[in-house]
Amino acid sequence: MDNQHIKIYKDLMGENDKWAAETRKLLTSNNITMLNLIGSPGSGKTTLLESMIGILGERYNFAVLEGDVETTRDAERLDSLNVPVSQLLTGGACHLEAKLVYNALCDLPLADLDIVFVENVGNLVCPAEFDIGEHAKVAVLSTTEGEDKPIKYPLLFREAGAVVISKTDLIPHISFDLKQCREFIRQVNNESPLFEVAASTGQGVQEWIDWTEKTRRHNNPSEFKFQ
């Protein structure tokens, strides 16, 4: 019986989990911490990475795996700042899968690295469903998206080891209830730390970097509850 034309979703998920487990082994054996940044298109993921490069780069060797459907624009932004970056193109898919991440990691100088940041495809829904072997998912929500997104798209916020509210400098210009947003996040996740960041002014960036460093030192984000 020839079933080669049938795509079996269940099997693909098993395949993903297998590669996520392989990635975890690879990270452990090279003592690398990997963080998976997830948020909507334009939520400020790349800008968040750009804002921490200078400070973090003095203490750690890191690389970025840049996930996109098409184009290398974000990778070019980071490359222009001399960040070691690889581009992962999904070819239309709305999320990164573990095998693609594993293959990209294998091409990096792992022995020289401390931290790998993965910037997932811009999407608040699907990337949260896929384990890529990361130590923590980081949810990035921009103020311009509205305070209710944590309860409208709860899976990511539930899964996240840290939540970053970005673009807080725009609050005076938009209708956004920060207190309500915090409460919505706490409705779905009462444990993970919450950071409020305006990358353009630098406000809140240091706290986010501090958490990244602590996570790196302990390599166990679950130790870092709400601060």
Next chain:
Amino acid sequence: MDNQHIKIYKDLMGENDKWAAETRKLLTSNNITMLNLIGSPGSGKTTLLESMIGILGERYNFAVLEGDVETTRDAERLDSLNVPVSQLLTGGACHLEAKLVYNALCDLPLADLDIVFVENVGNLVCPAEFDIGEHAKVAVLSTTEGEDKPIKYPLLFREAGAVVISKTDLIPHISFDLKQCREFIRQVNNESPLFEVAASTGQGVQEWIDWTEKTRRHNNPSEFKFQ
């Protein structure tokens, strides 16, 4: 052979197309125009609908099908403005499928309706892949997402019968190149009309309503090329 435990993706797509065809028949026989609004979480889809209710409501009978992963928040917003609205919950899925839309349509007073707006799940990637029997997809991109999203997520912009750039009132407060954004949209779609809207001030809303009315009158969005 018992294959009931295996989810067959290919078959689901065929199933979706079948229900999209049924939906088209249902819309045609009731002379209803259906528009499918697609954009990121917080891109301004609900606000765009809110902004046109008063003007459009004087001339047409319309209803809204509100797609969400969880919660009925957007439906409640529209219901409070006395818009006939049904909530379509995907139960975790990142897009609306045709069968759910068909079932929801069947429960509406179709003989009394002229236009149905579908607000899809907030997602710039997956909803563009699914035909739900609509007359046109409408891409909604907020200025806060950045001008490069049309080339980073080209499928939706390629498929769209109209593109709305929302939140143009925020341009003075952010880094957003409107001219470049227009060019990026034209790189992937040189035909569909482009609207620049600030729902909070009303700027550009009339042009968007005019297009909706023309589309309704002709029931053939492909007649309306770039204006």
